Amino acid sequence: MDKLQNGGSNMPLYQDIANHIGETIRQGKYTAGDRLPDQKKLAEQFKTSRMTIQKALNILNAAGMTYSVQGSGTYVKHNIDEMSKLNLRVDQYVGTSSLLGGKAKIVSQVIKFKVDFPTKDEQERLHLDPGDPVYHIIRLRNVDGAPFALEHTTMPVGVIPGINDAVLHKSIYGYIRTNLKKVIGAAYREISADKPDHYDKEYLHCDDTTPVLQTFQVVYLEDGTPFEYSATRRRYDSGSVTVLVPRRPHM
Amino acid sequence: MDKLQNGGSNMPLYQDIANHIGETIRQGKYTAGDRLPDQKKLAEQFKTSRMTIQKALNILNAAGMTYSVQGSGTYVKHNIDEMSKLNLRVDQYVGTSSLLGGKAKIVSQVIKFKVDFPTKDEQERLHLDPGDPVYHIIRLRNVDGAPFALEHTTMPVGVIPGINDAVLHKSIYGYIRTNLKKVIGAAYREISADKPDHYDKEYLHCDDTTPVLQTFQVVYLEDGTPFEYSATRRRYDSGSVTVLVPRRPHM
DNA sequence: GAGTGGTCTAGACCACGAG
DNA sequence: TCGTGGTCTAGACCACTCC
Numbered sequence: 251m252d253k254l255q256n257g258g259s260n261m262p263l264y265q266d267i268a269n270h271i272g273e274t275i276r277q278g279k280y281t282a283g284d285r286l287p288d289q290k291k292l293a294e295q296f297k298t299s300r301m302t303i304q305k306a307l308n309i310l311n312a313a314g315m316t317y318s319v320q321g322s323g324t325y326v327k328h329n330i331d332e333m334s335k336l337n338l339r340v341d342q343y344v345g346t347s348s349l350l351g352g353k354a355k356i357v358s359q360v361i362k363f364k365v366d367f368p369t370k371d372e373q374e375r376l377h378l379d380p381g382d383p384v385y386h387i388i389r390l391r392n393v394d395g396a397p398f399a400l401e402h403t404t405m406p407v408g409v410i411p412g413i414n415d416a417v418l419h420k421s422i423y424g425y426i427r428t429n430l431k432k433v434i435g436a437a438y439r440e441i442s443a444d445k446p447d448h449y450d451k452e453y454l455h456c457d458d459t460t461p462v463l464q465t466f467q468v469v470y471l472e473d474g475t476p477f478e479y480s481a482t483r484r485r486y487d488s489g490s491v492t493v494l495v496p497r498r499p500h501m
Numbered sequence: 502m503d504k505l506q507n508g509g510s511n512m513p514l515y516q517d518i519a520n521h522i523g524e525t526i527r528q529g530k531y532t533a534g535d536r537l538p539d540q541k542k543l544a545e546q547f548k549t550s551r552m553t554i555q556k557a558l559n560i561l562n563a564a565g566m567t568y569s570v571q572g573s574g575t576y577v578k579h580n581i582d583e584m585s586k587l588n589l590r591v592d593q594y595v596g597t598s599s600l601l602g603g604k605a606k607i608v609s610q611v612i613k614f615k616v617d618f619p620t621k622d623e624q625e626r627l628h629l630d631p632g633d634p635v636y637h638i639i640r641l642r643n644v645d646g647a648p649f650a651l652e653h654t655t656m657p658v659g660v661i662p663g664i665n666d667a668v669l670h671k672s673i674y675g676y677i678r679t680n681l682k683k684v685i686g687a688a689y690r691e692i693s694a695d696k697p698d699h700y701d702k703e704y705l706h707c708d709d710t711t712p713v714l715q716t717f718q719v720v721y722l723e724d725g726t727p728f729e730y731s732a733t734r735r736r737y738d739s740g741s742v743t744v745l746v747p748r749r750p751h752m
Numbered sequence: 753g754a755g756t757g758g759t760c761t762a763g764a765c766c767a768c769g770a771g
Numbered sequence: 772t773c774g775t776g777g778t779c780t781a782g783a784c785c786a787c788t789c790c
Contacts, residue, residue, distance in 0.1 A: 314725075317725075325724065328628070328725035377579070437745075438583070438743070438746070439744040440742070441743075443695075443713060444737055459696065459709050461695060462712065474533070474578030476580060491691070492690065
């Protein structure tokens with residue numbers, strides 16, 4: 251019947267089932283507002299237990315494709331198309347390199363690169379002692395030949411050692427994952443508008459009436475160690491920052 | 502023992518256990534980097550099964566307090582303090598009324614309130630036909646007597662009926678939850694910088710060099726029906742928008 | 753190999769929604 | 772009252788790290 255042709259996948263069963271049901275929905279077998287078969291039937295259909303079906307449905311619910319109502323059933327939402335597009339955006343790694351679909355050509359120009367002791371503010375944000383050195387980096391990001399953003403980055407040398415010019419021209423995040431084999435965790439962002447400073451005027455061609463969109467962020471490793479404190483500044487007409495605010499969770 | 506004195510709580514057991522462990526961590530019994538007792542021990546300690554303990558730990562992991570490594574253990578993160586603060590911000594309902602801790606006094610001044618047919622853009626965003634009427638609302642939000650934000654709101658009359666002047670001066674969201682008994686779901690936001698328009702100049706006292714921070718959002722009900730399309734405009738010096746980007750989830 | 757978390761089962765009872 | 776999803780159990784096996 252509806253057996254999974256999973257084959258050599260090493261994915262958990264509930265993940266496979268979630269993908270399978272999600273695919274079924276996207277194919278239009280169930281449309282907006284429809285009720286899915288109940289958990290007992292799904293368990294029989296996929297020859298598994300109800301707990302496993304529930305894990306699968308939880309994934310679909312969290313992904314915004316369906317929602318469950320106790321005593322009633324599990325239903326297909328009315329805006330899957332948009333939500334799945336939005337989830338893609340949220341599901342991307344932090345860092346400018348992935349803001350666009352990865353298709354544009356990004357060239358980084360290093361404007362400043364030196365090592366200092368951290369300021370008071372940086373000590374607090376990055377959990378550092380006054381004697382722990384940090385990199386201070388300013389890079390101009392050019393997209394398809396045009397200046398796009400200015401990135402002011404501070405990183406602790408002790409957490410992310412071995413940064414050099416070659417790394418700066420490629421991807422710092424790739425270096426952290428591949429060479430340092432560290433797992434990147436959550437990030438905290440603060441988005442604000444600002445008047446242009448002299449860097450913005452020089453490199454982004456701003457004048458006094460050109461608003462700047464600033465995304466300031468602290469990024470943490472999986473274990474909670476902060477490793478990046480940065481501000482990305484862009485002209486107001488170069489796009490926006492998108493956020494998906496999920497439905498209020500439990501805790 | 503470590504028995505829970507839950508008493509008359511109607512919270513699920515795993516939620517109680519998560520709260521309990523979280524409280525223990527906050528009290529400093531476990532500090533940054535410490536490993537928690539393994540799941541088997543926790544199950545014995547709380548007189549429950551391992552599956553229930555896992556659900557509790559999943560909550561703590563999702564909340565950013567701990568993280569689990571297969572084959573190794575569950576550990577306390579290094580930045581609980583910040584993360585819990587950030588989670589509070591993310592955990593709040595959408596709408597200006599909760600941007601500040603709820604302590605400031607907010608007074609709404611209705612600048613415009615009428616019913617129209619939707620524009621092309623609004624039809625798309627709110628899934629409407631050209632003949633479905635919408636409210637067009639502009640409100641000035643004053644915080645502690647000073648103008649703080651301009652909210653341009655569009656809502657479908659068919660989804661949110663019965664809006665009137667009394668509702669506008671209080672909370673639209675409260676009206677939706679309490680009177681219409683509808684459940685609010687996820688929201689999509691787009692944050693950008695902009696030059697001031699004539700409303701901003703008149704009501705927020707902007708001049709030509711004053712950047713404006715605009716938060717544009719579409720809010721959905723639990724079943725995925727979009728019910729609000731709005732733009733909130735503030736002066737660049739009135740604060741920022743904060744976002745917590747969680748660790749990349751499964752789907 | 754011992755110890756850990758991740759997955760999965762085959763049941764059970766409870767809470768809630770709808771007719 | 773019946774059907775639904777939510778919770779919970781007491782085990783089991785597997786994948787992974789290295790205590």
